[in-house]
Amino acid sequence: MSDLLERLRGRGWRLTAQRRVVAEVLDGDHVHYTADEVHAKAANLLPEISRATVYNTLGELVSLGEVLEVSTDGRAKRYDPNAHHAHQHLVCSRCGTIRDVHPSGDLIAGLPAEERFGFQVAAVEVTYRGLCPACAAA
Amino acid sequence: MSDLLERLRGRGWRLTAQRRVVAEVLDGDHVHYTADEVHAKAANLLPEISRATVYNTLGELVSLGEVLEVSTDGRAKRYDPNAHHAHQHLVCSRCGTIRDVHPSGDLIAGLPAEERFGFQVAAVEVTYRGLCPACAAA
DNA sequence: TCCTACATTGGACTTTGTCTAAGTCAAGAT
DNA sequence: ATCTTGACTTAGACAAAGTCCAATGTAGGA
Known part of the structure; x- marks a missing residue:
């Protein structure tokens, strides 16, 4: 940057x-x-x-x-600030820490046409939630 | 309900x-x-x-x-109110309207093991964004 | 250097949500 | 059926996050 x-x-x-x-x-x-x-x-x-x-x-x-x-x-x-390569977020359910992650595949394609209700779908945001290693150990 | x-x-x-x-x-x-x-x-x-x-x-x-x-x-x-069936959301970027949608496939599986950083991933939320038909027409 | 359109400022205002003290009432006890 | 009590509701003050505006300042071209 x-x-x-x-x-x-x-x-x-x-x-x-x-x-x-x-x-x-x-x-x-x-x-x-x-x-x-x-x-x-x-x-x-x-x-x-x-x-x-x-x-x-x-x-x-x-x-x-x-x-x-x-x-x-x-x-x-x-x-x-990490806008230049597409990524999603992995959030700890307990402490709120956020990590950037990179899922595989075309995420928008996962939404079938008949589930789009006429929307022009332009973007997708994915948030994975779970316990981070530190919170899981505690 | x-x-x-x-x-x-x-x-x-x-x-x-x-x-x-x-x-x-x-x-x-x-x-x-x-x-x-x-x-x-x-x-x-x-x-x-x-x-x-x-x-x-x-x-x-x-x-x-x-x-x-x-x-x-x-x-x-x-x-x-639809808390009893898993579903995701399709949101209009202009007016904020939300619809429930049902993507295909296993969404959690889209995150490779090496991208999980030791987290126990328990849930995933997906938000598709785009213009709804009404806002696209306006 | 000077000009001027664009940027910054501070404070008022809006939106969304939380808190509290006092009053009210649902439902079990009598 | 009435009483009692603690949970529920209320109005309004407060707080956090963000927007807007008129006045002032300034970056960068002429």
């Missing part, structure tokens, strides 16, 4: 300190943060950054396809 | 007008309503019912396993 900022500038993005910091936070780790967590980490690097800007920037990254929005629990959405 | 109230009474539930009305709303249709929609429909039948009671009752139904809580969009949770 180190060339993310270059790609975005190529698409006409104005490169501001705030956007750079948000991109840096997303790039830094493989955990999926909530918007508030992104804001907190960004504020460590750039104290005056506002919540609105973080939300705006995340929204733009999502609509540009650079970042995925994941909502597994009906609470805060989480932002997943 | 017509014997739902009987089952619940067997489990020590006090049978109140409010709970009857909430169960009736859920039973009435195959759409998955948000808590607010359930409240609105319940209020048609019992005008004084409060939001807190609707939330309480839905929460109890969920923890008793009679109803499933579905959060597909990070906005309002929806409540799915």
